[in-house]
Amino acid sequence: MTEGVHSVTTIKDVAQHAGVSTATVSRVLNGHAAPTPETRTRVLAAVDELGYRPNALARSLRTTSTKTLGLVISDLVNPFFAEIARAVEEEARAHGYCVIVANADESADQQATYVRNLLDRRVDGLLVCPATDDPTWIAEVDANDVPLVLLDRTVEGATCPVVRADGAQALAELAEVLRAAGHRRVGVIAGPADTSTGRERLEQFARGGLDLEVVHGDFRRDSGALAAAELLSRADRPTALVAMDNLMGLGALEELRRRGLKVPDDVGLAVYDDQPWFPLLDPPITVVAQPTVEMGREAARSLLELIAGAQPADVRLTARLVVRGSCGEATGAA
Amino acid sequence: MTEGVHSVTTIKDVAQHAGVSTATVSRVLNGHAAPTPETRTRVLAAVDELGYRPNALARSLRTTSTKTLGLVISDLVNPFFAEIARAVEEEARAHGYCVIVANADESADQQATYVRNLLDRRVDGLLVCPATDDPTWIAEVDANDVPLVLLDRTVEGATCPVVRADGAQALAELAEVLRAAGHRRVGVIAGPADTSTGRERLEQFARGGLDLEVVHGDFRRDSGALAAAELLSRADRPTALVAMDNLMGLGALEELRRRGLKVPDDVGLAVYDDQPWFPLLDPPITVVAQPTVEMGREAARSLLELIAGAQPADVRLTARLVVRGSCGEATGAA
DNA sequence: ACTGGCCCTGTAATCGATACCACGTGACCG
DNA sequence: CGGTCACGTGGTATCGATTACAGGGCCAGT
Incomplete structure (x- = not known):
């Protein structure tokens, strides 16, 4: 629990502390078949004692899975998108995924930059509210074989699922x-x-x-x-x-x-x-x-399905009119 | 530019394509001393031709730097925090950093979960708007030697910089x-x-x-x-x-x-x-x-300074009263 | 008692990058 | 003309995990 000198504990430390190999530690932590109940508890004790947490970077590098979704949003200060972001994040979390939110500020350039950045970080999937119709960035996503879902807006020749109202x-x-x-x-x-x-x-x-x-x-x-x-x-x-x-x-x-x-x-x-x-x-x-909430949720669901290998269809929710009074009253003479 | 079969190109491919070693490619890409203008252009040509982008995970694993800040916010749908998030993100980007926004939804548990998650991802620094006074999670951050700045709210025995109004x-x-x-x-x-x-x-x-x-x-x-x-x-x-x-x-x-x-x-x-x-x-x-904007900006600046090794002081901005009329008019009888 | 098979575990390769170290070459100087 | 130095480059260890493969122990079947 307490390391005198601050230093990140690695799987090697845990292995040493428990008197087993790193492979065994890994197996225990990933619920793999094999480990004896006895070694299991010994490893877990060591993990606990050292306060060990696996390095997500190393893990992802090896497994090529980051359990992370990228969400590129047109404008974070727009409450419409903020609410969507929240819904996406909630749905993702429920499935064990984390979300990186990037704010494109309605700029195609910034959007492209962020898409690239998220691809570099090897997100497992990408959710984008496109800033403009320009579809060039999509080629890049495709080239990396990263699942993509469009949200709220669509672009010219998009072949990926689209979720909108x-x-x-x-x-x-x-x-x-x-x-x-x-x-x-x-x-x-x-x-x-x-x-x-x-x-x-x-x-x-x-x-x-x-x-x-x-x-x-x-x-x-x-x-x-x-x-x-x-x-x-x-x-x-x-x-x-x-x-x-x-x-x-x-x-x-x-x-x-x-x-x-x-x-x-x-x-x-x-x-x-x-x-x-x-x-x-x-x-x-x-x-x-x-x-909005449904849009975010559905988009996340679609993306997760896509990641899982399914072929989700486009989702089209319906917006509805709410009459309140700012347009005036109906006159007899319609 | 176009790979028939979709497959991620690595630094090895680039090296091979350019007829140099991976070390040289790395040096070119990182602007390190050394490479001849001639090999330089050859490598860059190969990079361009293959559409190569370095794997951020691998790079970070090796360099122990992710160029990423973690921002844990109390409530993303609260426009106050949304605006802060945007300011943080903008300031970070200006310094070549990316921001991962996590939404704690005013829950201490979720906040702790996210802090851990961000530490696992080896963010270079952490910006937190604490959901509650409970300071236990801070120990974890400290144990990992990750720079921390508190934003908007503070907690009991915080020894890190705090930015607030x-x-x-x-x-x-x-x-x-x-x-x-x-x-x-x-x-x-x-x-x-x-x-x-x-x-x-x-x-x-x-x-x-x-x-x-x-x-x-x-x-x-x-x-x-x-x-x-x-x-x-x-x-x-x-x-x-x-x-x-x-x-x-x-x-x-x-x-x-x-x-x-x-x-x-x-x-x-x-x-x-x-x-x-x-x-x-x-x-x-x-x-x-x-x-709000200044708060976000200052917090990001403080964190970046902390990362750079400096010891930024607390920042205390001032909120100001804007009288508009919803409290009524001053009566003669004050 | 011997052997086949299963189960648990360790060894080592690997993911994709960076960085240390050593080596070859050309230039410069004595 | 030979030695030294600097510079550019390649080989290789390494970051911290996962995982294929191999080996050892134990039980059961004949």
Whole structure:
């Protein structure tokens, strides 16, 4: 338990202390067949006494398994992704895996760097929320034969499982709610055109048949404020705004407040992604809520299956509309 | 660049391809003295052609350095910690280090498990936001001679550097603001008594001389709602609530809304930790804002210094009061 | 009593890199 | 012209584990 001089104890020390070979120690620790109950207890006693813990690096080098998943996330400060990260981590832990979270900050470069870094560390599998459509980094993952699952967003020619939420229905309903509340011209604060979610949400919402004014943001707070500012400055200002992500929604709210515009009387508002504080606003914000926890969990499950050798199918969960009041009330004249 | 059969290329392959020894390849890749410009380019060409990337596990095993920091955080979904995590990660990256984020979920057990796991992985240093005061896990870190820095919270007999924010001044001012607004009996939703921040904030606020009703929460949302409910149900209900953490503040806000109580007329409110959406509420929430980004950055810097062999001092940043209106206006009769 | 087989254990190779040491070569100097 | 020194390079031990293989002891069967 107590080493006078601090020095990491190795399997060799344990072997010596227990009067056996390192092979035997290893066998005991890995529950392998063989060791006699008697040697077993002797080894375990030595382990305990020396406070021995196996060096994970050495072990992984030998076994080519790290029991570690890599998670590359677009933006850690985005609560949507933070929640996903947590769910992934929980599911992974339940299966004896550890997760390394890397934050790409919505940058394709940084994402590529992290993917490489995680591959270097020989993670057993990779979970990525792609920052952009650029698929070049995938080749690198494939070349290393590392299982890969895409989360939330997809990229061009991805052949790996994808886990995401489908908001088509919810966005159609949202268009209907806006129309019913008398909105005809709607300003959309869309995500980047080079992300699948950016494009899809816009496209699906466009099917609602409303007259759209579109400005693209980058899924971050400031871009939401900027986009809102631009939309609200236009000659015939839209009567409602829809932000396609919670952070841009936050930015839009800030801009509305700055301009002293009242929701929903001056301008209606809806946001993609729910947040715990949206119901606390006055009025509470109407949102498209994504099943974040399930997304994280399913993604982790898929990846673990892939690692185990199975061929999990794509997972498509459904987002749902939560009407709260920030779009105004339905008028008789629908 | 393209390997027909997927197989990881090792340094041996590169050596063979370039017609040199593995030692030379290693020297080139590590910028060591020696290699001739000519062999240099030849090796680099081979590296490029084979798409070789060194195995970080093997390298770390040999060098006993992983260029990795471990960050154990109390709760990843808490935006306060998420922001800290991001700052840590950014600072670490700037110095060529990678960060493994582990989420203890405010559980001492899970924290201990993760600390052990990170030690097993031979991180070069450890950054911990302790879940509780229990200091037993520190012995383990010390036994491995791994540099340690405590973040946000401290524990009993910690001999390592600590980075935190000092809210004494801000809390004193808050007490003054509340008093000026006519509040005398204040309900405090305090953090757990077995965390340093839980105790300190309460104690420092208590110095303000107000009549306090205290209920302890656990730094999470639900406990904030529960505590608020209890305080508001008491016979002579406090005229204001102070939540000692943003998540408990969120819970308290939800409870207030549920009861239809208006802030600040029915009950005043202040929260420890600022959040981007607090200014958007009606009224905007008065808060004690912590310098989260600086905390993360300073913690990372301290740890890196410690790793480099220096003896960084404790860092104590200051939190500041941001008065917004949720505590009511100062009345003439102060 | 001898032998075959099983069970437990130890020896040693191995994972993929780094680093120490020694060696060969060319240059420089006396 | 020979010796020394410096520099570039290769061979090999090593990091700390796992694991294939081999060997020794013991029991049972004939």
